[in-house]
Every structure is written in C-alpha cells, then in structure tokens.
Amino acid sequence: MENNVDTIIGVNVLIKGNLNNKNSVEINGSVEGEVRSDDHIDVGQTAKISGPVTAKTIVISGQVKGIVEATERLEINPTGVIIGDINAKSLIIQQGATFIGKSIMPSDNVKIPSSNKEDKKEVTTEAAAIKVEKEEKKELDEKDKVDDKEIIEDKFGFFSKK
Amino acid sequence: MYYYIFDIKKCKKRSQVESVKSYLGALGISGEFTYPTAACSVEELVDLALAREYSTIVGIGDDEIANIIAGKLAGRKEAMGFIPLEITPALAKLFGVESWKEACEALRFRKISQIRLGKTANNKAFLTYAYLGIKSPIEITLELKGYIVQAKVKNFAICNFHPGIQKMEEDYLDIMFTSVSNEGGSILNKFSSILGNKQKENGPDFSLLRGRSLRIFTKTPLPLICGNTVIAKTPQFFESSDEYLRIITAKKIDLK
Numbered sequence: 249m250e251n252n253v254d255t256i257i258g259v260n261v262l263i264k265g266n267l268n269n270k271n272s273v274e275i276n277g278s279v280e281g282e283v284r285s286d287d288h289i290d291v292g293q294t295a296k297i298s299g300p301v302t303a304k305t306i307v308i309s310g311q312v313k314g315i316v317e318a319t320e321r322l323e324i325n326p327t328g329v330i331i332g333d334i335n336a337k338s339l340i341i342q343q344g345a346t347f348i349g350k351s352i353m354p355s356d357n358v359k360i361p362s363s364n365k366e367d368k369k370e371v372t373t374e375a376a377a378i379k380v381e382k383e384e385k386k387e388l389d390e391k392d393k394v395d396d397k398e399i400i401e402d403k404f405g406f407f408s409k410k
Numbered sequence: 411m412y413y414y415i416f417d418i419k420k421c422k423k424r425s426q427v428e429s430v431k432s433y434l435g436a437l438g439i440s441g442e443f444t445y446p447t448a449a450c451s452v453e454e455l456v457d458l459a460l461a462r463e464y465s466t467i468v469g470i471g472d473d474e475i476a477n478i479i480a481g482k483l484a485g486r487k488e489a490m491g492f493i494p495l496e497i498t499p500a501l502a503k504l505f506g507v508e509s510w511k512e513a514c515e516a517l518r519f520r521k522i523s524q525i526r527l528g529k530t531a532n533n534k535a536f537l538t539y540a541y542l543g544i545k546s547p548i549e550i551t552l553e554l555k556g557y558i559v560q561a562k563v564k565n566f567a568i569c570n571f572h573p574g575i576q577k578m579e580e581d582y583l584d585i586m587f588t589s590v591s592n593e594g595g596s597i598l599n600k601f602s603s604i605l606g607n608k609q610k611e612n613g614p615d616f617s618l619l620r621g622r623s624l625r626i627f628t629k630t631p632l633p634l635i636c637g638n639t640v641i642a643k644t645p646q647f648f649e650s651s652d653e654y655l656r657i658i659t660a661k662k663i664d665l666k
Contacts, residue, residue: 254578261561
C-alpha cells in the first residue's frame, strides 16, 4: 500500500476527539469531533462525522453534521449528506446529494457587500414590515371599535329600522 | 572491530555456523564470535562488546536478536549489523538483503543508515513491527494524541518499519488494523471466508493511523508479538524512540 494517504479510518471504527493531519485523510467509519487536514479529506459512503471538517479539498460521499470548510474545493457526491454550513472556494453538488445549511463562497473577483450593510438592510426591511403590521393592526382595531359600537347600538335597538 | 553474536538455536544445521564464519573470513571482515547461553544472554554479550569498544556489533539470527541488539545500541555511536538466518520480508527490506550471503557482503561495504525504533513501556525495542496475537475478533481501544479509537479488530499491528507502508514521518509509528462489524459478519461473508475468498486488499475495513505514541487497551491481556517473540502484553504504551540507531544496510537502501 504505497500511497500518500496519511490516515485511513475503516468501517466500524469509532473515533472520539480531534483528528488533525498534515496529509490526506480517508474516512469510512464514524468520527465524533473535528477532522482537519492540510491536504485532502475523503468522506466515504459509510462515514458519519459529527463535527467540523476542514481541509484544502474535500470530497463527501457520507454524512457530515457540522461546518464543512474547504479552502480550495468541496465536492458532494450523490450519496453525500451535509447538515451544516459550507464554506468553500469552489463547490460541486452532484444530483442526489443532500445539503441543509448556508453556503458561503469567498472569491477574490466578486466583491461581496459588507455584512454590516446587509444586516442593516435586513433590519430596515424588518422594521418596515413591523411598521406596516402595526398600522394594519391599528386600522383593524379602529374598525372593530366601530363595529362594536354598531353592535351595541343594535343591541338596544334605538336605531333599528322597524 | 566486528563483534558477532550468533544465535545458534536459530541455525537449521550446525554446518551453517561454519559456512557463515568462513564466508565472513573470505570477505575479510572476520571478528570475535560469541554465542548466547543460559548463563550469558544477548544483552550481556552486547554490554561486553561495548565495554571492549567494538565499533560494530552484528547479530546473526532472526528478529529476536536483531531487536535486542537494536534496543541496546539506540542512541550510541556503535553500528549494528545483521545477518539473517531466516529472513522476514520486513527485515529484508529494512537491511536491503535477501539472504545471509548478501548480508555479509553489505557488512563489508559498511554503508551506515539511521533509523528510529519502536519502544514499549517496558523498554522493549522493535525494528519492524509488533502484532497483536488475536485468535478471534476482539474490541480494542487506542489512545492517540487528541483522540481515542474504538473498534473490533481481527488483526492489528504497530509498525516502526513495514515493507507495505510508506512512512510519512520518521518519528511516527504506523498503526494498522482490519475492523469487523460489532454485530458480527453476514452469512455471505462467513461463507466466503470458509471458501477461502480473500477480501479486497485495503478494503473499507482497513484502518491506518499514525502517531508519535499510543496506548492500547483490550478487555483481556493479549500478547504483542515481534517475529516469533512476545515483546509485551496489553494494556501497553508504545512510542517512537528519540534516539537513532546506526545500522549497516545494503548500498541500495536510502533511509537517512
């Protein structure tokens, strides 16, 4: 077995703790904790990871519950499942793959508006929505009051048409 | 200059001793020949050689004598030579020799390489690898830096040098094992093993870990074997030695 894989975790193997490697890692078993490599991580079909996964390039064919961060490339194969946020420069999601979470793709060419502005915008939109809701509520309340009055007036029958 | 420790028990024929002696003489590297006995162990013979300031101590035998001499010479300036009477693939690759004759010729050229050793808590050293004596699959727990590993394994080895494994870090031990399901194998698997169908080499049940040191735990004490010798029992601590051992290898070997 002469290859550059530094660490291989076989099926039916459970790892608890943080796996930190310089070279590439292949996981076919379960990991409860962080998996980090300076090179490549291959998450096999039988693999289950509960924790963050960080590497230069990552290929996911198994399950990951946690943040997945690839400084270069992330590929999710049809059998791959990610429940967590993704941060990858280059992202490939194949048909059939499952991904539940947010995705951030940092790029040198595209200028991403600062997060503060976005927050402010969102806050402004939310505030406007609340304002509209309040106004609508006010109108409805006033309407209700008028209706109540009419009901009261009708109750005593002073203005009812005979 | 050369101090030979001949493990005579490992000789198939008495004539082999004389053959090796005469071949070494023909190559011009004859020296003092000693034989371990019940009264004088290999360790004591090495101490004797060091006291007499021999620069090269050569073990003639198998893994057992090689590991004992290696453990005694690690971190020292004296070089270790090895002439195998029954060569194992790991030792053959480490020393770059296929037979005792090739080993004798390598000694004459005296190319020195350096290697670290695997060591146990009871200070037993091993040049190549130690494997767990397993009869049926057992649950093991490994403690490595930053994480623990739990698995049911059918074979397990801790390697300082293994012919099939590319060493990533010279001061790391390679740990390899084949895991099995905790629920037991499927009927199909059982049948295929009965019929002698070999599983795909390095399949998904194969694991390879690397660590500077590790602890191994099993429910019941199990022997850790190197060559044909039990060097330790579980639970046990293993580490890669800080010191280097100077070994005489064939010219083609490029360790350090």
